[in-house]
Amino acid sequence: MNSATRQELFACLKTVNPNPTTELEYQSSFELLIAVLLSAQATDKSVNLATRKLFAVADTPRKMLMLGEERLLDFIKSxxxxxxxxxxxxxxxxxxxxxxxxxxxxxxxxxxxxxxxxRKTANVVLNTAFGEPTIAVDTHIFRVANRTGLARGKSVLEVELKLLKVVPKAYRHDAHHWLILHGRYVCKARKPECNRCVIYHLCEYKDKTA
Incomplete structure (x- = not known):
């Protein structure tokens, strides 16, 4: 994929979602850190259900420590x-x-x-809480980057480093959110919904469904 196509790809993603952000609910960098820690092998929806109650009583490190392990387990056991x-x-x-x-x-x-x-959790916090132009590559971003031809790689780190090189500077801060949301809701693992993909005409995936 050449630079002009990459530029157009992110322009298309921005058109449909001008201000992308995480679907995790948080009010501070600490809450975001805890939410991301909880999100490993879990859905954002399940994390949000737990943290709404948890953060109401423990929204700082000190309060979390005062809560203790037994009470913390009650909040996150789902x-x-x-x-x-x-x-x-x-x-x-x-x-x-x-x-x-x-x-x-x-x-x-x-x-x-x-x-x-x-590394992935650190990248999310640096990007979302502190505005750093990092890209946290999860399974969704790994899939989208490889399918589209945006940044192909055999490992998560390889894809991350390639994305940091090829994503246009103007789109680098929000690239993580655009790609993860696109992978979560459109370019799905089992059957990508190519019929409603805004970057269909730019994508290099050989097995498009439409």
Whole structure:
């Protein structure tokens, strides 16, 4: 895919969704961090159902620690891997309190040192909470990037690094959200809905459904 086609691709995505953002509900960088930690192998909808009640009583690291593991488990037990996630959340909150005065750090290196936080989670927080032009490649973005020809790669990291090189600068900040939403609702894994795809005419996927 050449640069002109990439430019047109993102222009089309912007036309249908001028201000894309995460579907996770949050009011602060801390709430976003916790929501993203909970979202691994879980839907945003299930996370939001849990965090609406959780954040009403624990919206800071200190309050989360005061809640304790047993009560935290009650709030998130409907989410997959909830026991492991609870331990990671509380361990992360201790570090935030002890090392960062209760604030979420703003560098990738610091974020990735928090329990349960990998590169993808760090990228989401950096982009959505702090406005950094990062791209968090999940299964949806990996699929869309490879299918369309936008940035083909055999690994998540390879696709991420390619996207950072080829996405036009004007679209880089929002690229993550456009691609994940497109993969979630249009370019689906089993059967992409090509009949309602705004970038159909630009896509290089050989097995289009329409």
């Amino acid at each position: 989410i997959g891997l909830f026991k492991t996630k609870a331990k990671n959340i509380l361990a992360t909150c201790r570090i935030l309190e002890q090392q960062y005065n209760g604030e979420v750090p703003r560098t990738r290196e610091q974020l990735e040192q928090l329990p349960g936080v990998g």
